[in-house]
Amino acid sequence: MRDVLYLAWRYLAFNRWKTAILVAAITVIMFLPLALELVLERSSERLRARAAATPLLIGAPGSPLELALSSLYFSGEAPAGLVYSSVGEIHDTGLALAIPLQLGHRIGAQPVVGTAPDYFGFRGLPLADGRSLAITGEAVLGAAAATSLQAGPGDAVVTSPETVFDVTGTYPIKLRVVGVLAPSGSPDDEAVFVDVRTAWIISGIGHGHEDLADPGASGSVLKRDGQNVVGNAALVQYREITPDNLADFHFHGDTAGFPISAVIAVPVDEKSGVLLEGRYQGTDSGVRIVRPAGIMDELLATIFTVRQYVLAAVALVAAATIATIALVFLLSIRLRRAEILTMTRIGAAPGRVAAILGAEIMLVLLASSVLAALLTWLVTTWGDELFRWVLLSGYQ
């Protein structure tokens, strides 16, 4: 038997390129459906877990999917806004904890998430370094964001302008990093967290400048008209919020009317959740309430339908590949007629020749199986990092 294996091995080694192509083709055919299944299963589990951990989402009327994707995964455009008074209204019902989310800005590729301190407790996000948000102008980085921005407590990060060509748009704001979250394996790792007021300042709703009523600000005063002071073009708005200029920052108007992207509502209990849904559904309140778990289930059902088509296509390709491989082997036997004849003339029994040819096929299949198993193990073990690395640029 060893001689059969030896001869088969020598043949495969001599025809190494042909062998490599065969092994690669069979490996792909074995690995692809397995990997697809694994990735889909893991992805759907995690999508569901994030959605299930977010009992209710409240946003402006519009696409529930867009609301869920932006609020849970900080993906895509920020949804149409609510007003901040919605947070107070939800609290006043006594049915749920309301956590505001203000989205839409970025620092480089990292999403900026304006929220309240409750968010960190709600998501179970402990700090790895530094402290939590305390004052406007501070930022806490997710673990991946800290790596990407190469920043930690004591450093500063600068928000990205909304558009390079809009010179009248909002200015970048320099934020002080005060903490870095421990890795959570969630979209929170990628985010830069700020207080919702900081998010408003980034949006240009709030701003800071020298006190125009101060006699020292005369260089920035165009005119004083009774109790009104008019600033001139020399009035410089602060680009950084520091303890020294904090008091000079202000918002125009009542914060109750300021925009937020969504509210995560955490009901006191299941009954409260149902009651809260009832309050917002079917009313003309201009507010939409959704259960993210349901939305993600619908989305995943669509994805799994697509998966069936993909698997069917893979099966067809596999059948074609197997047929091609069979053809390759048959043609190979025909091409090797002289070699087989030589083996017979030097005393090899026909069964022995068949065993050698069979061993060659078995070795190819064995090598493909080992490679496919190795790749599957890699996906299982290092899938998160692998997919993050492969897909990050496309996603952001």
Added chain:
Amino acid sequence: MNRKTRPKVSWLALLFIGTASCGPSDDAATTAETTAADGHVPTVYAVNYPLAWMAGRVGGDAVEVRLPVPDGVDPAHWQPAPETILAYQDADRVLLNGAGYAGWIRFASLSPGKLVDTSRGLDDRLVPAGGTTHSHGPGGEHDHGDVASHTWLDPTFAIAQARAIANALIDLAPDRKTEMVERLNVLQAELTGLDGALAQAFSGLPAAGILYSHPVYQYLDARYGLAGRSVSWEPGQDPGEAGWQALAQRLRERPAAVMLWEGEPLAATADRLRGMGVEPVVFETGAARPAAGDYLTLMGHNRERVARLKLVDKGDAH
């Protein structure tokens, strides 16, 4: 979903999102609604002494009331350190005075669900502070919405704030509701008594008018119809010759016989005021914790000092 976002929501991206998302959730429904029945005494932080005092009076031992403002610091202008703000974040409730009091609140990261604005619903009773407006850019003329903030100097306003505090505390410890309602009733009766006593004291003031050393008495003024005017003098500082001249001008336009001070003015200042026919009277606001006694005793002393003015001959006041 609009066309612009659709490419970003490709299922490939979703796979990544799903792969990257597995954050565990805390028992999120666990809010601050812990009660004494759980063996945990809810912690309540306040932004000034009157609120802390009222919370302590109503809550008794059902809640732990904290006021981390250092002694000798005016809570209205205090800027807490980040660590102190984190302590406020950990509280079960944070009692706000409302009316723009304690500017640091505007820039502190606090959970909206824990904030109790004790002036909420009392907008019609807020007194404008009369600040300067300004214009720059396309936003047009605006001010920063300033209203006078020392609301508790009107005891009837303080009663409304005490009710708001009681509601918040009952929310935290519903099993202690009965005793808290009883204590609230006692507190309301005491504040009502204070209101009557202050009304009586101020009714005996000289008719010439009243001045305030600092613009913090708007609610006292509004409650007792004093029609006073404010300057911005500090008790421990000489107002300077310009300040004296401005005061003399004011007195020529509209005489005054009394000036209320947050603290004891410098002896030289007091003497010069008396020389101008204005009697300085200390009327502490009680925003910070008093060295001795409590809010009621402090207001009692204020009342006594005002009542003593009755003994001053109105003719001698000028």
